Amino acid sequence: MYDIAIIGAGVVGTFIARELSRYKLKVILIEKNSDVASEATAANGGTIYDGYDAKPNDFRGKLTMRGNELYDSVCNDLGVRFERVGLLVVALRQEDRNKLEDMYNKGVVNVPGLKILDKDEVLVMEPCLSDEVVGALYSPTCGVVYPWELAIALVENAMDNGVKLLLNSEVTNMKKENGVFQLTLNDNIVNARYVINCAGINADKINELLASPSFKIGAKRGQFIVLDKSSGLTKRIISHCKTKGEKEVSVIPTIGGNLLVGPAMESIEDGGANQVTAERLAFIKRSVSKLSDKIPLDQIIQAFAGIKAKAYLSEGNSDFVIEESPEIRGLINVAGINSPGLTCAPAIAEYVTQIVRDIYQAAGEVLVEKVDFTLRRSRMVRFKDLDAQKKAELIKSDVRYGRVICRCETVTEGEIVDAIHRNCGATTLKGVKRRTGSGLGRCQGGFCGPKIVEILAKELGEEMDEVRYDQKNSYILKGTV
Numbered sequence: 241m242y243d244i245a246i247i248g249a250g251v252v253g254t255f256i257a258r259e260l261s262r263y264k265l266k267v268i269l270i271e272k273n274s275d276v277a278s279e280a281t282a283a284n285g286g287t288i289y290d291g292y293d294a295k296p297n298d299f300r301g302k303l304t305m306r307g308n309e310l311y312d313s314v315c316n317d318l319g320v321r322f323e324r325v326g327l328l329v330v331a332l333r334q335e336d337r338n339k340l341e342d343m344y345n346k347g348v349v350n351v352p353g354l355k356i357l358d359k360d361e362v363l364v365m366e367p368c369l370s371d372e373v374v375g376a377l378y379s380p381t382c383g384v385v386y387p388w389e390l391a392i393a394l395v396e397n398a399m400d401n402g403v404k405l406l407l408n409s410e411v412t413n414m415k416k417e418n419g420v421f422q423l424t425l426n427d428n429i430v431n432a433r434y435v436i437n438c439a440g441i442n443a444d445k446i447n448e449l450l451a452s453p454s455f456k457i458g459a460k461r462g463q464f465i466v467l468d469k470s471s472g473l474t475k476r477i478i479s480h481c482k483t484k485g486e487k488e489v490s491v492i493p494t495i496g497g498n499l500l501v502g503p504a505m506e507s508i509e510d511g512g513a514n515q516v517t518a519e520r521l522a523f524i525k526r527s528v529s530k531l532s533d534k535i536p537l538d539q540i541i542q543a544f545a546g547i548k549a550k551a552y553l554s555e556g557n558s559d560f561v562i563e564e565s566p567e568i569r570g571l572i573n574v575a576g577i578n579s580p581g582l583t584c585a586p587a588i589a590e591y592v593t594q595i596v597r598d599i600y601q602a603a604g605e606v607l608v609e610k611v612d613f614t615l616r617r618s619r620m621v622r623f624k625d626l627d628a629q630k631k632a633e634l635i636k637s638d639v640r641y642g643r644v645i646c647r648c649e650t651v652t653e654g655e656i657v658d659a660i661h662r663n664c665g666a667t668t669l670k671g672v673k674r675r676t677g678s679g680l681g682r683c684q685g686g687f688c689g690p691k692i693v694e695i696l697a698k699e700l701g702e703e704m705d706e707v708r709y710d711q712k713n714s715y716i717l718k719g720t721v
């Protein structure tokens with residue numbers, strides 16, 4: 241039996257798993273998909289906010305600020321790339337200039353480094369912006385990550401510290417008998433003393449397997465355009481000063497050097513409808529052109545949509561739900577973690593650990609820290625970032641680092657093989673992409689894809705036609721069966 245079963249391996253579940261792996265606990269992380277970080281965590285803006293627009297003393301605002309603060313150390317420990325690029329909220333109309341003042345007065349309580357910049361200062365910082373700019377609010381402590389890189393690193397480290405990961409395992413039923421939760425998965429039963437529900441868009445359904453409805457999850461979809469590497473066009477995250485009801489469209493420089501443009505969120509009925517739409521992408525292009533006519537909208541290499549879960553406590557009243565169910569003791573709901581959930585996730589993990597500690601204390605037990613907790617995970621080699629001498633040494637030690645498989649992103653066979661054989665290793669083409677960056681470039685895997693299929697087949701001991709793109713049945717050579 242496990243002490244704790246965590247349902248859902250998005251960034252929230254993976255952060256909690258890693259945090260709990262500091263203690264002498266038997267923890268299992270259960271995920272319905274064939275890889276971790278496959279839902280909201282795979283398809284978001286990757287921005288780490290700092291609370292510049294949060295209300296002081298607001299719960300979500302506090303989690304945002306604490307989360308932002310934790311990012312440097314977590315990413316450093318896990319070898320995850322994180323850059324504090326800063327964020328500009330740009331005003332294009334004189335009436336928006338006053339709004340910047342209001343935002344500043346509210347935000348400076350949370351973010352002491354906040355500044356208002358005049359037109360000239362903004363254009364020096366970001367010369368590509370429209371000449372219509374009248375000023376901007378500058379928040380220097382916002383940053384960017386690749387969210388999936390972070391979640392994968394968290395799971396690797398959690399597994400190093402004893403957490404068990406179960407993929408392809410959907411929780412379909414749950415009961416509680418004699419103080420023990422019994423979780424029914426597709427082909428398995430898991431018993432645990434406590435359950436942490438981090439099931440994203442399905443969190444209300446998981447709660448209602450045992451409890452009466454106390455919140456309802458609603459879906460919001462955002463869409464992003466990915467632009468080819470446009471060397472330093474914008475160095476910072478650029479957002480616009482919105483009027484009420486206006487959709488947010490930001491320009492976000494990614495860790496890999498591309499630009500993301502989106503998300504223009506919208507409410508949708510079907511939480512599974514994560515497709516892009518021509519209409520919304522056209523809207524995003526029109527909106528961003530007002531910020532700058534130099535954004536290279538003819539250099540789109542990809543577009544994607546992501547769905548976030550909002551938890552409604554009553555009609556029109558939504559918030560994060562992070563608490564032990566008042567009805568089912570031992571079931572901790574971590575639900576409705578919409579934006580800025582990626583930012584808040586490390587702070588949510590601390591908060592949930594405190595809930596677990598309180599539950600243990602109430603039962604007359606204590607959470608005992610492991611003396612042998614491993615804080616750092618073994619670094620992934622990024623061949624293209626090494627200097628010439630290190631590259632030569634690496635190739636000498638393993639010739640596979642001398643074979644470049646993805647030419648757009650300079651990813652070697654050595655890195656791909658390593659990504660397959662690590663804890664929580666890649667088993668699919670998309671899994672390799674997320675771990676190594678192969679296929680993220682201009683050709684989007686057109687050239688390297690077939691070679692990676694060969695490597696996956698060889699390393700996993702599979703026939704080539706068994707290799708999948710991503711989820712079950714997405715066979716690359718024989719199609720969906």
Ligand SMILES: Cc1cc2nc3c(=O)[nH]c(=O)nc-3n(C[C@H](O)[C@H](O)[C@H](O)COP(=O)(O)OP(=O)(O)OC[C@H]3O[C@@H](n4cnc5c(N)ncnc54)[C@H](O)[C@@H]3O)c2cc1C
Pocket residue numbers: 247248249250251252253270271272273276277278279280281282283284285286287288289409410411412438439440441442443446460461462463503545546547548577578579580581582583584
């Ligand atoms: C378009 C968009 C842009 C965003 N931009 C930002 C941003 O820039 N900055 C920011 O801070 N936040 C941003 N967010 C919010 C952020 O992405 C989310 O808050 C965060 O990813 C939520 O993580 P999660 O782990 O709760 O959910 P998810 O990542 O959705 O994870 C839930 C997991 O539970 C699994 N699951 C569900 N049901 C079951 C079941 N029955 N059994 C087993 N597993 C199950 C799912 O497969 C999934 O892997 C954005 C969101 C969207 C959609």
